[in-house]
Amino acid sequence: MLEIKNKVAVVTGGASGLGLAIAQGLVKEGASVVVLDLDRNKLDLLPDEIEKYCIDITNYELVQQTVDSIVSKFSKIDILVNNAGVIYSESFINIMNPSCMKHSYDRFKKNLDINLNSVFIMSSIIAEKMVINRTQGVIINMSSISAQGNAGQTAYSAAKAAVEAMTKTWSKELGVFGIRSVAIAPGFINTESTNHALNEKTIKHIKSNTPLKRLGETLNIFQSVKYIVENDFVNGAVLQVDGGLTI
Amino acid sequence: MNDKVKEVLAEVFDMKSSEITVGLTKDDIDTWDSLRQMDLVTSLEKEFDIRLEMMEIVSLDSVAKTVEILKSKGVDVGD
Numbered sequence: 199m200l201e202i203k204n205k206v207a208v209v210t211g212g213a214s215g216l217g218l219a220i221a222q223g224l225v226k227e228g229a230s231v232v233v234l235d236l237d238r239n240k241l242d243l244l245p246d247e248i249e250k251y252c253i254d255i256t257n258y259e260l261v262q263q264t265v266d267s268i269v270s271k272f273s274k275i276d277i278l279v280n281n282a283g284v285i286y287s288e289s290f291i292n293i294m295n296p297s298c299m300k301h302s303y304d305r306f307k308k309n310l311d312i313n314l315n316s317v318f319i320m321s322s323i324i325a326e327k328m329v330i331n332r333t334q335g336v337i338i339n340m341s342s343i344s345a346q347g348n349a350g351q352t353a354y355s356a357a358k359a360a361v362e363a364m365t366k367t368w369s370k371e372l373g374v375f376g377i378r379s380v381a382i383a384p385g386f387i388n389t390e391s392t393n394h395a396l397n398e399k400t401i402k403h404i405k406s407n408t409p410l411k412r413l414g415e416t417l418n419i420f421q422s423v424k425y426i427v428e429n430d431f432v433n434g435a436v437l438q439v440d441g442g443l444t445i
Numbered sequence: 446m447n448d449k450v451k452e453v454l455a456e457v458f459d460m461k462s463s464e465i466t467v468g469l470t471k472d473d474i475d476t477w478d479s480l481r482q483m484d485l486v487t488s489l490e491k492e493f494d495i496r497l498e499m500m501e502i503v504s505l506d507s508v509a510k511t512v513e514i515l516k517s518k519g520v521d522v523g524d
Contacts (some may be wrong), residue, residue: 240484329483374483 200430205227206272208265209255210320211257211282212248213240215389216340219416220423221248227424232268236282253402255282255316257322265323269331277427278324278334280317280361283340284309284397287350306353313357317364321379325372334376338426339365341383341436343444358383362436369434378433380426385440388413409442446512449522453492453509457485470507485511493520 204226212233213223224231225247232249235241243252249271251264269275286309290301321337328335344351345358359385361381368379386392386404392413396404405411422439438444458476469472471477486502489495489511495518497505505511515522 332496369479371483374480374487 199209199428201228202277202424202427205276205427206232206268206274207277207279208232208234208268208275208320208324209279209281210234210316211239211245212279212356213250216384216387216416216419217279217281218244219420220281223275223417223420227432230272232425233422234264234282235283240311255320256311256321258319261319262323265320269327274331274333275324275327275337276333278320278335278337279423280320280337280339282316283313283357285342285351285391286313286354287395288353289350290352301352309353310357310360313354314360318360321364325368325377328377329372329375332375334430336370336380336427337365337368339371339379339381341365341381343383343385344436345370345383345436346444348353365436366434372435378426378430380434381436382419382422382426383436383438383440383444384395384414384419385438386413387419388415392395404443408440412441414439414441446508447521449492450512450515450522453488454485454511455490457481464501465508466514467509470509493518495520 202215207224207229209221209224209231211217211319212420213235214237221231230253233244234251234253234255238252238256241252244250253264254258255261288301288305291299293299296390317339325337339361341362342358344355345362349354365381372379385408401413405413418439422437426437432439446467448462451462454465455462458474458481482505485505486497490497493515497514501514505514510520
């Protein structure tokens with residue numbers, strides 16, 4: 199079993215919601231935690247024990263510089279949690295808008311940039327450091343139940359399905375170095391962004407369709423991260439944490 | 446080159462030990478791609494208890510080079 203204590207963890211989108219819960223949980227377990235986030239105001243609210251970088255993780259050069267400086271400070275990175283992302287919904291064909299029925303291609307590309315390309319950028323740069331330093335680390339990618347296809351979420355579903363495919367691919371490629379790659383596919387979790395994105399009626403409907411009849415809590419996602427880090431034989435898996443919604 | 450080195454290379458590249466000769470380069474071995482290169486690195490490190498630097502890893506492109514690097518690390522590779 200691997201201990202989280204004394205590990206160096208990078209959490210993207212760690213200034214709020216799931217990422218914040220993961221960052222706080224890792225700190226509590228004794229890890230040195232670095233949070234990358236776009237929201238400077240929320241970053242400023244994080245405790246001093248968390249190292250913070252305000253950065254756009256779709257910018258390859260900026261990520262490279264940031265990771266270089268993290269490794270120069272902490273010597274290594276053991277855990278990468280690719281949590282940052284934006285839930286995005288748009289119909290593929292919207293018959294309610296006859297003047298422009300098609301899904302915007304620009305918004306499709308932008309969404310892939312945020313939810314998919316950023317995961318590639320972060321992981322490739324940090325995996326290189328892990329290989330060079332022979333760090334037997336773990337890359338944890340946040341997927342979603344939408345990876346299985348969700349009406350009204352072409353871009354988001356495509357990005358998350360690709361994230362799961364990358365997770366499995368990396369688990370095969372990097373396993374020889376002892377580097378693991380695992381995805382978590384959360385269902386509906388009780389966060390500010392969920393409550394912002396969904397109205398009360400929809401949340402009630404989701405609860406009713408979930409065998410456990412409730413939303414998940416951010417702690418449930420941190421518990422999954424902890425399990426993945428500590429169990430060093432878990433590799434290439436997609437952990438569904440959705441209360442049974444997708445069964 | 447001794448049998449131990451041959452065995453490691455044969456295992457990594459799915460070949461018979463008897464097929465491994467010092468004159469082979471990566472162009473002669475169909476299975477020698479970037480993924481096997483990673484396998485080669487970790488197998489050599491584990492088997493001979495050494496640590497390869499990045500410059501050495503990228504220069505591993507033949508059996509002869511592999512032997513040369515192992516020798517430079519103090520590994521007994523035979524004649």
